[in-house]
Amino acid sequence: MARAKDQEKRQLILTTAKALFARQGFHNTSVSQLVNQLAIPVGSIYTYFPSKEEILQAIIEEGWQDLKTALDQELTQAASLEAQLEILVSSVLPRLFQDTDLISIILSEGLEISRLDEKIDSLITLVLNLRKEAGLMELSSADPALTRIRTAIIIYFLGLMNAARLCTRTPLGISQADLLSFIRDLIHRELALS
């Protein structure tokens, strides 16, 4: 019981901090502002997190983990490659792009903190696995095609993340729906080619 309540409070801290960090930036958000919003005493924070920075890290890592867990779950339930792609396009990616607070934080903070490179690596691995499942032959690590794929994934992923963030903050003339259309087109085109 006590544990459950603790976890709830921990989650509440995370949620509130996430909104604050995303809108004002990590450095422009003070711990006291956070506790004011939460209406809890300052000391409380430090029973859940050893430092302000670890709150930031937890937001990023746990947010990303949630996404990955959902992805894995939905992907294993999919019958075919087509179904898997459909899930990607209709379920997982929209969920990621909707979480602009998480995206903002990941993109704004230092690489050491967000560990974007690790996240991209795992994404590349995922795509490569899908390729293999699709029956395409594996690429040797020296193959220039591998580099091309890797490059494309990085550019598309980062471009989409950043675009999703900007969409909600600024009048760019496009919407999140347009981003999803872009992905759908992209996947269809790529599949037709291969």
Place this chain on the structure above:
Amino acid sequence: MARAKDQEKRQLILTTAKALFARQGFHNTSVSQLVNQLAIPVGSIYTYFPSKEEILQAIIEEGWQDLKTALDQELTQAASLEAQLEILVSSVLPRLFQDTDLISIILSEGLEISRLDEKIDSLITLVLNLRKEAGLMELSSADPALTRIRTAIIIYFLGLMNAARLCTRTPLGISQADLLSFIRDLIHRELALS
């Protein structure tokens, strides 16, 4: 007459601050760290800039302006559309992607400061103009094709910027040359279509 304001010193402040802000972040760089590195007295900073934040803004705006000036100059000297694209791919974009410090700063700071949206807008205008010069008919503002183009530009631009930044900071397995190849392929493919 008194000393004239030393524009070289102003530039030195800008250059040093740029490197510092890019590597450590704006908030993790103190004014005293900056003046230590420059070996000038604190007050000097404030004869050239009214605040720390205005240094940041000058870095972004002047850096971007330099790029645009170079772009405009080189573009007007190009004889054909092909030559213009070649300049884009071989000269201007490489220069932008090499300036990872500038990119880092633009992408990491708040929208109000970096005004990324304005920069993207001017980029879209540029591309639309190139299209017109190429003899393609103009798109009405309601045309879904316009939205598609807009979306693509945003994604590619942001993706490339971010990828260029990551390349030099983290071992992602790709290089800036790969990014340029990506662009080259992209342009050729798009031109073939049109």
Place this chain on the structure above:
Amino acid sequence: MARAKDQEKRQLILTTAKALFARQGFHNTSVSQLVNQLAIPVGSIYTYFPSKEEILQAIIEEGWQDLKTALDQELTQAASLEAQLEILVSSVLPRLFQDTDLISIILSEGLEISRLDEKIDSLITLVLNLRKEAGLMELSSADPALTRIRTAIIIYFLGLMNAARLCTRTPLGISQADLLSFIRDLIHRELALS
């Protein structure tokens, strides 16, 4: 439970700041000088007051409030008008004139801070009430006699305050006792007239 905010420390800050501000002026007294004198860390000041200026305001408002509270208390205990005047002359005014630090601060700082006008207004109200209690008829707000009384109160009050301040700082050849004699004479004369 954490430490309770120490009201004694707050009072000590107020007392020390009052002496410093009165002798050196608000602007010539730095926060670090204040904390040095108090032998407490800088931050402590800011757990009790939001800013240096609010210390000044607290000194003035609380000092004035103390005086008014004492005045009200003693006045209600007085049996007759004569007793009330006696209290004024023998107890409350001497106490005010003795607090030359408070007077100095009130007179030296800006009107927005000291709100001298409000203080004078409440004094005029007090005197008018005493008049009424004495059975004198009320003056209509257009009556020139009201303006005369108002003018006299303002001049006497400000003159006495300022004189009290100067007495202790400079060799003017008069003492606080002389000021009290002046008041006593004044009141007797005025009462005889009315």
Place this chain on the structure above:
Amino acid sequence: MARAKDQEKRQLILTTAKALFARQGFHNTSVSQLVNQLAIPVGSIYTYFPSKEEILQAIIEEGWQDLKTALDQELTQAASLEAQLEILVSSVLPRLFQDTDLISIILSEGLEISRLDEKIDSLITLVLNLRKEAGLMELSSADPALTRIRTAIIIYFLGLMNAARLCTRTPLGISQADLLSFIRDLIHRELALS
């Protein structure tokens, strides 16, 4: 010629500084604000005054000197004691009370700077001389009547100065004309007595 122009500039600095110091306070007025208002270079100030504080002192001393010079001149031209008092009430005092900027500065700054005590002393001497001219016998320095007169002068003078300042800054319900009426009444009453 050159000297005349210099004196003009010096006077302009004094006039501008006086208005600024009176309205914002000495410490809240920076030298650069002053030179901005004057539209002259910073260095210029220091060819006329050795420091910011000496500007303040010049404002006070020269302002006071002007008043005294005018007073002496007009007083010696007066035929009778009545004429002298009339001059005091109708000419010199109104001029002093109108110069609320000067009064503000004198009353707000430290005693060491404004040397209020010296000014009061010279005022007492003046009144004592008038008394002597009026044929009243001189008072020995031990005479309690001397102390009474001295006290009264101090209180009236400081009270009127302060009241004049407050009148123009705050809605106290009285005007400078009321102050002059007060003085007139006072003098008539006192003369009737003696």
Place this chain on the structure above:
DNA sequence: CATGAATGAGTCTTCATTCAT
């Protein structure tokens, strides 16, 4: 255990005065 006052190194910025030009 929960609390929030206490801490002090560190933040950005100011500004009267000087002096190289």
Place this chain on the structure above:
DNA sequence: TATGAATGAAGACTCATTCAT
């Protein structure tokens, strides 16, 4: 001589974290 950039000590204030209660 006139100028205004240069200077740097000093200014008020912040804030993540600790620890006495």
